[in-house]
Amino acid sequence: MEAIARPLSVRTLFNLSCKSQLQGAPYSKTCSALRGAATLPLFRPPPPNPFAGSLASNFQTMAEQRSRITLPPFAAPQKSSGAATKESDKVQNADNGALASGEPKKEPVPGKDFPAHLFPYPEGYADVSLERILNMPQLQRAVAAYVKEASAAAIKEKGAFTVVLSGGSLVKGLSSLIGMKGIDWSKWHVFWADERVVKLTDPDSNYKLATDEFLSKVDIPDNQIYALNDTLGAKAAAADYEKVLKNLPRDVLPLSKGDQYPRFDLILLGIGPDGHIASLFPNHPLVGERAKWVAHITDSPKPPPQRITLTLPVINSAKQVAFVVTGQGKAEVLQRILEVSALPGALPAQLVRPTDGSVTWFADLAATAELNSEAWADAKKFPRNAL
Numbered sequence: 001m002e003a004i005a006r007p008l009s010v011r012t013l014f015n016l017s018c019k020s021q022l023q024g025a026p027y028s029k030t031c032s033a034l035r036g037a038a039t040l041p042l043f044r045p046p047p048p049n050p051f052a053g054s055l056a057s058n059f060q061t062m063a064e065q066r067s068r069i070t071l072p073p074f075a076a077p078q079k080s081s082g083a084a085t086k087e088s089d090k091v092q093n094a095d096n097g098a099l100a101s102g103e104p105k106k107e108p109v110p111g112k113d114f115p116a117h118l119f120p121y122p123e124g125y126a127d128v129s130l131e132r133i134l135n136m137p138q139l140q141r142a143v144a145a146y147v148k149e150a151s152a153a154a155i156k157e158k159g160a161f162t163v164v165l166s167g168g169s170l171v172k173g174l175s176s177l178i179g180m181k182g183i184d185w186s187k188w189h190v191f192w193a194d195e196r197v198v199k200l201t202d203p204d205s206n207y208k209l210a211t212d213e214f215l216s217k218v219d220i221p222d223n224q225i226y227a228l229n230d231t232l233g234a235k236a237a238a239a240d241y242e243k244v245l246k247n248l249p250r251d252v253l254p255l256s257k258g259d260q261y262p263r264f265d266l267i268l269l270g271i272g273p274d275g276h277i278a279s280l281f282p283n284h285p286l287v288g289e290r291a292k293w294v295a296h297i298t299d300s301p302k303p304p305p306q307r308i309t310l311t312l313p314v315i316n317s318a319k320q321v322a323f324v325v326t327g328q329g330k331a332e333v334l335q336r337i338l339e340v341s342a343l344p345g346a347l348p349a350q351l352v353r354p355t356d357g358s359v360t361w362f363a364d365l366a367a368t369a370e371l372n373s374e375a376w377a378d379a380k381k382f383p384r385n386a387l
């Protein structure tokens with residue numbers, strides 16, 4: 001009797017609030033906020049449902065609490081019209097940097113004519129979407145399903161699947177692929193977006209992390225897992241990795257249009273709380289690297305200092321790029337990446353704009369807590385700096 005009359009504890013109320021939202025309506029960020037913050041008014045009505053924005057909330061089931069938002073496209077680069085006359089062609093060429101005499105104007109060289117990291121935003125116009133997913137297990141399942149689909153499509157098209165892994169928190173998410181039916185592991189070729197220049201047995205090695213969590217538990221042939229040569233220093237290791245990529249058969253790893261860079265089927269990226277991707281750090285001259293496929297860094301702000309990394313144009317040549325972002329610690333940087341126009345180079349993740357590919361952001365609710373996605377429809381461009 002006494003037990004029934006006793007008021008519900010604060011913790012119980014919080015949990016009930018979350019539970020009812022889970023059962024009756026999609027989870028809202030109030031739910032996660034309530035779990036941690038006792039200062040919020042207990043009975044404040046929940047804010048508008050973040051899954052039901054005016055943008056296309058075109059994916060939502062009760063079994064998997066998630067919503068898919070297609071982001072407004074990047075501004076497309078101007079293309080010359082096929083029907084242009086000779087005169088208008090000249091104007092177009094002049095606009096594009098060619099002199100009227102037909103002699104090409106010299107391209108300014110990053111690092112020489114202007115600071116390497118202050119180049120303009122790349123002119124990609126990829127499809128970008130954000131998958132906002134309730135929690136870690138659901139996010140891991142969603143990422144696994146997406147990777148499986150990408151692998152099936154690539155194997156059907158060219159008999160091989162080239163997938164690039166990052167290190168860090170995203171690797172755990174790949175464990176949901178283990179035991180999945182219908183994946184032809186024998187056709188997988190695995191690479192790294194970045195690697196720390198340490199022994200492959202070192203706890204800091206991205207290879208070791210992926211091997212422990214995932215690669216040792218699936219049947220990918222060893223000679224199709226392209227690890228760093230850990231007997232070399234950073235500079236030589238980057239050159240060696242680039243050589244490995246260049247020597248692969250082109251039916252496994254084709255080149256992008258223009259034959260300049262490799263075109264991976266899928267690149268999986270995490271982001272650091274500073275907005276770094278792979279080992280391309282904010283305002284580091286390496287962000288402006290154009291000539292190399294793989295570059296080295298010896299002063300990484302995040303330890304260990306010596307690393308190798310794919311360069312930005314290689315990332316932007318991929319068929320599909322997926323970001324996996326989880327946890328409250330990433331909420332602020334995700335908001336800046338998706339809603340604020342930073343100086344080019346200040347947030348390397350903003351420079352991921354594949355020329356002929358798609359970008360999918362997989363993020364849990366904690367990581368999306370700071371987004372104002374309801375207002376995105378009005379901004380109609382990326383980043384949505386009008387917000």
Ligand SMILES: O=C1O[C@H](COP(=O)(O)O)[C@@H](O)[C@H](O)[C@H]1O
Nearest residue numbers: 166167168169170270271272278
């Ligand atoms: O150092 C690195 O950090 C990033 C982000 O890692 P996270 O643990 O914060 O998710 C990672 O993507 C990169 O590959 C790694 O070398």
